[in-house]
Amino acid sequence: MQPLKEKGEVGAGLPDKAGAGESRKSRHNDSRGAGEEKRPQYGSKDPPLQFKEGTAESAVARRKENKNGGEKPVSLKILADYLGLCPATVSVVLNNVPGRSIPAETRERVRAAARKFNYQPSLLARSLRKQRTFTVGVLVPELSDGYHTMVMSGIGDHLMREGYFYFSAHHRHKPDMIEEYPRLLLGRGAEGLITIDTALAHALPVPVVAVAGHRKIAGVTNVVLDHKRAAELSLRHLHQLGHRQIAFMRGQPFSADSDDRWKSIVSVARELGLEIRADLTIQLERDLTSPELGYPVVQELLQKRRKFTALVSFNDIAAIGAIRALRDANLRVPEDVSVIGFDDIQVAAYHTPRLTTIRQPLRDMGETAARILLQRMQGFRDYPEEFAVPPELITRETTAAVNPRSRRR
Amino acid sequence: MQPLKEKGEVGAGLPDKAGAGESRKSRHNDSRGAGEEKRPQYGSKDPPLQFKEGTAESAVARRKENKNGGEKPVSLKILADYLGLCPATVSVVLNNVPGRSIPAETRERVRAAARKFNYQPSLLARSLRKQRTFTVGVLVPELSDGYHTMVMSGIGDHLMREGYFYFSAHHRHKPDMIEEYPRLLLGRGAEGLITIDTALAHALPVPVVAVAGHRKIAGVTNVVLDHKRAAELSLRHLHQLGHRQIAFMRGQPFSADSDDRWKSIVSVARELGLEIRADLTIQLERDLTSPELGYPVVQELLQKRRKFTALVSFNDIAAIGAIRALRDANLRVPEDVSVIGFDDIQVAAYHTPRLTTIRQPLRDMGETAARILLQRMQGFRDYPEEFAVPPELITRETTAAVNPRSRRR
C-alpha cells in the first residue's frame, strides 16, 4: 500500500461512545443486607403491600392480549404495580440512574421481577421521552449490488458496535424517491443519514454523510475515493507496461464517481503524456449491475476498428462484460488487450482470468462514514467536508506488457 | 399515506385505570393574551382569532433549537397554537379522520399551515399512541453476500411498496447475537421479523417468517426452496449427460440449506440408481463467502485420486473455487469434469466458463417472505408452515456429456 495523503482527518479527541445500553454501574450496594425488615411502606405497615409479589400476579395478568394472540409485553407500570413501587422508581433502578438512592434490596427485587417477566423497555417510548432514538437512516440505490452492500456491511458493523440501529431504503436512482425517503426516515426518528452513491438534492436538518456523494452539499460530509491517486495507479501501471493506445470507458451520468474519476484520468493522462482519443472513449449509459453493462459498448468500440492495446474500465462488472466482448471478437486478454477494472469486488479475484483492478476499500469507507456520522451526531463540529480514502492497485492477470506479436490487427 | 388497513379494532373496552387517575391541569393558561378574552370562542367572529396567522409566528418561533443547531421540527401542538386550534383538531384534519365534521375552510387553513411549516408528524409518537409501528426487523448473517442481499432486495421492495420500513441487523452466525438481536428489534417496535439463513433458537411473540430457516419452530413460516425438485433437476441433468461417477459437496453445518439439500440429493440419487460414495463426498466447513470456500476441499478430493466425471457443488461461490482447483490440477471444465453450481448468483452467468447451475429465485423468495409476514401481521391466521418455491435449471457451459477421451487419468 502506498503512502498517501488524506484530504481530511477526523480528530481523535472525540466524544466517547454513545451509551445506548445501560451499563453504568454505581456501586452503591452493600449498604445493608442485614435487614429482615419490613418493606418500608408509607401510609402504614399494617396493610401489607397492596400487591404482594406472590399473589398479585393479577397486576401482571392484566396485560391484555393483543390481536395476534401474543401477549403484550410488560410495561414499567405493570412491573411497578406488581412490585408495589411507582414506575419512576423502577425506571431508576433498571437504568442505574446515578445520584438516586435506592437500597440494594429493592434494586434486587426490581431486577428479579424484570427478569422474571422478561421486561423489555419500549425504545419507542424512551426515544419519545429522551428525544433520542439511536437510529440512523441509510439510503442506497440498490440492495443487490456488490458495491453498495459491501459499503453497507461496513456501515452496519460500526453502527451495531456502537449500539445504533438503522433503517435502510433503496431508491434505484429515482429522483422522487431520493426526494421522499429522507423525509420519511427523519419522520421515523433517524438522527442522521448515510447515503451511498446517491444524488441527494439538498441539505437536511440532521447530519448527513455521503459515501461517493454526487455533489457538494452544505452539511454533507463526503467520503470518497482519492480518484486522482486511483488514476495514477492505473495509468502508471499501463504506461509502465508499454501501453500507449488506451481505450477508456466512462461511467454513467447518474453514477457518483463518473465525473471525478474521468477528470482524474484526463489530468493524469496529460501528466504522463498519454493521449485520450475520442474515438477510443466509450460511455456507459444503462443502469445495470451485471456485466451486460460493459458488453455492448465494447462491441461497438471494436466495430470502429481502431487499434488499442489496453482498456481502462469504469468498474469490475463492466470489465467482465468487456472481456467477454473482446473474447467473442477473438481477442485474448491480456495477450492482445490488457484490461484494468475498478472496485475489486469479490468476483474480480475469481474471474478467469483474474482481474487486475483498482481496489476501493469499500468496507472501510462504510465504517468511516458511520464513524463520522456518529461523531457529528454527538455534536462534533470540526468535521472535514470531504474525506478521501486511498485506493490500491491489485495486479492480477488481465494486464500484461504490450505484445509486439499481438494478433490484434 | 399510511397503509391503514387496521383490523377490527376492539378498542371500545376502556383500559382499566389501575393507577389513580392523574388530574391534568388545563394547559391553556399559557395563552398570553392576558388582556384579551380567554379563547376565541366558537361562533363569535367579531373577536378575531387570538393568533392571527400573520402575527403569531411567535408560536412557531418558540420551537427550541436542538443541540446540533438544527431546528426542532414543528409539532402538532405548535401548529395548533399557531392556528388557534387544539392539536386534536389539527390531527383530525391532517389524517382525514372520517366522521368528524370540520368545515372546508378550516381544513384548508390547517393544510396550508402544515405545508408552510413543513410539518412532518412524528412517527415515533404516532406509533406509541396507535401501538402500531409499520416496522419490521430483518435478521441476516452477512450483508456483503450476494445470496442474502438478493433476498433482502426482494424483501425491501415489497415492504417499501406497502409503506413499511425495516431495521436490518447482521449476526455472522454468532449464536449470542442471534439470541439478542430479535429482542432488540422487538424493543424497537418491530411488529414482525424476517430471518435469512439464520438458526433462530425459539419462538417470538411476533410473527416470524424465515427464508431458508434452519429448523421448524412454532410460529415461524419457512420460505424454502423446493430442494427435492432442485436435486432432481441437477442429478437428472448430469445423469442424462451420462455421468455416473459424481462427486458431491455438502454445505456447512451452520448453513440452513445444507441438510435439506443433502437429504434430497440422497433421495434422488437413490431413485436414479446413482451411487453416492463417501470417498467422493466433500464437506464444507469454513464460513466464507468467497470462492476460497471451495478451493481447498476440492484440492483434497483430487489428492485422493479417485475418478469422477462430475461435481455437484453446494453453491456457485464454492463452484467457482472448485473450478479453479480443477484447472490448477490441469483438468478442463467441462471436458474432463462437469461442475454444477447452486443459487445462480449474478456472477454465475459471467464466470468463464459460464456456470451451469440451479437457480434459486432469491428475490422472489424475499418478496414472498415479506408478503406472508405482512399478512400474518394483519391477523391473517391461515398461513402455511412451509412455503416451497420451485428452482430452475440454468444450463450454461460447465456441464457437458461425459467425455470418453478425457485426459482424466
Add this chain to the structure above:
DNA sequence: ACGGTTTAGACAAACGTTTGTCTTGGGCAT
C-alpha cells in the same frame, strides 16, 4: 427533645400523537 440531614421513594410533567366524549352556540321546526 430538637433540628438537620439522609434516605427511599412518590408525584407529576413532559415527549407528540390519536380518539372517545363533551360543550357550546346556532339553526331549525314547532
Add this chain to the structure above:
DNA sequence: ATGCCCAAGACAAACGTTTGTCTAAACCGT
C-alpha cells in the same frame, strides 16, 4: 319562545418512558 339537533371544535386520557421536584420517615448528633 321552546326544544332539539347538529356543526365545530375543545377536552382529556391515553401510549410507555424519563427526570426534576417533593415529602415522609428515619437517622443523626447534641
